[in-house]
Amino acid sequence: MRNLTLRAQITLVYGVALMLGLLAFASLSLFILDDSARTSLDQTLLSDTRTLRALLEVRRGKILFDESDRSQFARVLGVKLSGAVYDARGRVIISSTQPIPRSVRAVAREMRATPRLLTVGPRDERLRVAVVPIKDGNRVAGVAILWRSIDFIEDLDRHSAVIFAVAAPLIVAFAILLGSVVARRGLLPLRRVAELASEIEAHDLSRRLRAPTTNDELGRLCAAFDRMLDRLEGAFERERRFTSDASHELRGPLSVMKVEAELALRRPRTAAEYNRALHVISSEVDHLVSLTTDLLATARAGSAETSPGTVNLSAIIESVTARVKTLAENRGVGIAVDCDGERYVRCDVQGTTRVVFAVLHNALKHSPPGGRIDIRCNDVEGGLAVEIADQGPGFSPEALQHAFERFWRDDDEGTCEGTGLGLSIAQGIMVGNGGAISLRNRLDERGAVVEVAFRRA
Amino acid sequence: MKVLIVEDNGALAEGVRRGLAESGHIVDIEADGISGESAAEAGAYDAVILDVMLPHRDGVTIAKNLRAAGVRTPILILTARDTVEDIVCGLDAGADDYLRKPFTLAELEARLRSITRRDPPLLSNELRVEDLTMDLTTRDVRRGAAAIHLSARESAFLEYFMRNAGLLITRAMLEDALWETTRDTTSNVIEVYVRRLRSKLSPNAEPPLITTIRGAGYKFGPRGGA
Numbered sequence: 001m002r003n004l005t006l007r008a009q010i011t012l013v014y015g016v017a018l019m020l021g022l023l024a025f026a027s028l029s030l031f032i033l034d035d036s037a038r039t040s041l042d043q044t045l046l047s048d049t050r051t052l053r054a055l056l057e058v059r060r061g062k063i064l065f066d067e068s069d070r071s072q073f074a075r076v077l078g079v080k081l082s083g084a085v086y087d088a089r090g091r092v093i094i095s096s097t098q099p100i101p102r103s104v105r106a107v108a109r110e111m112r113a114t115p116r117l118l119t120v121g122p123r124d125e126r127l128r129v130a131v132v133p134i135k136d137g138n139r140v141a142g143v144a145i146l147w148r149s150i151d152f153i154e155d156l157d158r159h160s161a162v163i164f165a166v167a168a169p170l171i172v173a174f175a176i177l178l179g180s181v182v183a184r185r186g187l188l189p190l191r192r193v194a195e196l197a198s199e200i201e202a203h204d205l206s207r208r209l210r211a212p213t214t215n216d217e218l219g220r221l222c223a224a225f226d227r228m229l230d231r232l233e234g235a236f237e238r239e240r241r242f243t244s245d246a247s248h249e250l251r252g253p254l255s256v257m258k259v260e261a262e263l264a265l266r267r268p269r270t271a272a273e274y275n276r277a278l279h280v281i282s283s284e285v286d287h288l289v290s291l292t293t294d295l296l297a298t299a300r301a302g303s304a305e306t307s308p309g310t311v312n313l314s315a316i317i318e319s320v321t322a323r324v325k326t327l328a329e330n331r332g333v334g335i336a337v338d339c340d341g342e343r344y345v346r347c348d349v350q351g352t353t354r355v356v357f358a359v360l361h362n363a364l365k366h367s368p369p370g371g372r373i374d375i376r377c378n379d380v381e382g383g384l385a386v387e388i389a390d391q392g393p394g395f396s397p398e399a400l401q402h403a404f405e406r407f408w409r410d411d412d413e414g415t416c417e418g419t420g421l422g423l424s425i426a427q428g429i430m431v432g433n434g435g436a437i438s439l440r441n442r443l444d445e446r447g448a449v450v451e452v453a454f455r456r457a
Numbered sequence: 458m459k460v461l462i463v464e465d466n467g468a469l470a471e472g473v474r475r476g477l478a479e480s481g482h483i484v485d486i487e488a489d490g491i492s493g494e495s496a497a498e499a500g501a502y503d504a505v506i507l508d509v510m511l512p513h514r515d516g517v518t519i520a521k522n523l524r525a526a527g528v529r530t531p532i533l534i535l536t537a538r539d540t541v542e543d544i545v546c547g548l549d550a551g552a553d554d555y556l557r558k559p560f561t562l563a564e565l566e567a568r569l570r571s572i573t574r575r576d577p578p579l580l581s582n583e584l585r586v587e588d589l590t591m592d593l594t595t596r597d598v599r600r601g602a603a604a605i606h607l608s609a610r611e612s613a614f615l616e617y618f619m620r621n622a623g624l625l626i627t628r629a630m631l632e633d634a635l636w637e638t639t640r641d642t643t644s645n646v647i648e649v650y651v652r653r654l655r656s657k658l659s660p661n662a663e664p665p666l667i668t669t670i671r672g673a674g675y676k677f678g679p680r681g682g683a
Contacts, residue, residue, distance in 0.1 A: 240540075247538065255560065256469045259476060266479070
């Protein structure tokens with residue numbers, strides 16, 4: 001069974017079920033047919049025998065029978081039945097056939113006082129017999145007996161069985177043929193799914209089944225398959241873009257190192273020239289290191305291996321502010337925190353601390369000397385948000401639009417520092433924690449606002 | 458030759474500039490797409506090195522715009538991506554060659570020689586005028602059998618003369634082709650170089666190759682020749 005195609009399995013099961021069904025139906029039909037034929041014969045025999053009995057007049061234990069009764073007798077019997085009347089001594093008063101079969105005679109001569117129905121006779125000549133006593137008071141004056149050969153019922157049974165035996169295989173064969181065709185047509189989309197799936201490779205996910213939109217199971221399967229390919233293609237495309245971007249970012253510093261080293265090695269140089277080359281290379285290595293760290297963080301944020309717990313947001317802000325205290329003092333930037341009391345949110349501490357630190361650090365970098373950074377906790381729908389606002393130049397329109405894209409850097413900032421991954425990582429962490437991060441500019445004065453939203457615990 | 462580098466990675470651009478300058482090339486640097494494109498369109502460059510990913514305008518677009526504006530300067534595209542699309546796009550946009558980062562200076566210079574050989578087509582990396590030869594790979598210069606040693610800028614001077622042998626070369630052309638656009642050439646620096654070249658090119662009193670055409674400029678080649 002395992003080795004058969006689905007189509008063959010369906011057809012086979014269907015054929016066997018049909019065959020069994022037909023068999024059961026035919027047996028039942030035959031039984032009912034046989035039974036009703038016998039019942040109807042019995043009723044006819046019994047009622048006709050009683051009619052016959054009613055024709056006869058009994059006087060002082062003697063059955064009176066005249067010629068007018070003889071024609072009545074023939075009418076009652078008709079052509080199919082045979083009959084006879086016996087007197088108490090077992091003599092035949094009248095009979096429709098000669099000779100009367102022996103088995104019938106034997107039944108008649110028993111002279112029972114009750115009406116009876118029974119089957120008698122040798123195997124090849126079974127007879128159904130109805131016997132009704134002809135009584136005069138309590139004395140049995142004789143019997144009226146009618147019989148018919150039951151061959152006709154056996155013939156009926158045999159004919160039905162033959163018809164079934166011939167018809168059933170034909171019906172089953174036809175049904176299997178038809179079923180097979182329907183199954184083949186119905187399963188065609190499955191074959192196409194299998195073909196397509198084996199043709200598709202990772203570098204070409206653009207193919208689709210595009211099955212006609214039917215609402216049956218296979219139509220839905222094809223649609224689901226196509227949607228899965230859409231998602232896969234999207235994921236592969238993002239993956240490819242990320243790899244390509246990452247390779248671009250890594251090759252930049254490598255090119256500088258390569259050129260510097262090659263230049264230094266080209267001919268003997270002065271100590272100052274070697275010094276310079278090594279400085280350039282060293283700073284490019286620093287850049288590569290931070291790039292690698294950020295790329296790893298990106299990969300981790302993408303895999304969403306976070307374990308959210310219940311965290312006091314005020315405590316996180318306090319610890320992060322403490323970490324940047326020295327830097328803020330050196331730059332003459334004040335930090336005002338408006339986030340008292342215990343505010344519990346649901347997030348992973350490490351990731352969240354990293355995000356808040358990165359945002360605060362960034363705000364510090366862009367703050368003018370003597371500026372102020374405001375940190376405020378707000379209740380927002382479904383959670384809590386930390387707002388970090390600086391008095392720096394604010395975000396450019398391009399930054400507001402693209403800042404969360406990987407490797408995006410603001411060209412107008414004029415600095416090549418940073419990997420362009422910070423905000424993208426922060427977003428990955430916050431989304432992984434069921435929160436969000438958003439950027440805007442201050443409306444009342446110069447400055448950027450970063451809002452980090454958390455899920456309430 | 459004079460090369461424009463359009464590259465936003467300052468450290469890389471500076472490294473390449475020093476490398477090319479040591480080989481006797483004159484290098485200008487632009488750090489963003491828009492100023493890079495206008496510099497390439499306006500300046501007299503023998504080749505343009507274009508990074509693909511640039512602020513404001515990408516290298517492929519610049520190449521396309523330059524070709525649309527009729528600029529025929531050979532273009533070398535630098536790409537940091539692995540994908541073939543960048544390279545195909547760049548070449549289709551009109552670039553003459555591409556180089557994948559990280560690259561070696563030696564290969565960059567070889568490719569520059571290759572794309573500048575194409576117009577007018579040179580069959581080898583050797584320039585020859587009469588018995589004077591210049592090997593563009595090694596920068597070796599010989600007059601007959603005698604080797605001539607030149608400084609980087611003198612050799613750039615000579616290369617320009619030899620590439621334009623037989624044609625009138627004006628002072629303005631020399632200034633455009635042999636000095637960084639940002640640097641002002643003082644009035645007599647060209648004469649100084651021409652004088653030095655003249656004496657170096659005739660180590661054994663061979664006939665002079667540089668002729669002064671009064672009021673116009675110079676001509677390179679045998680006197681009275683084409």
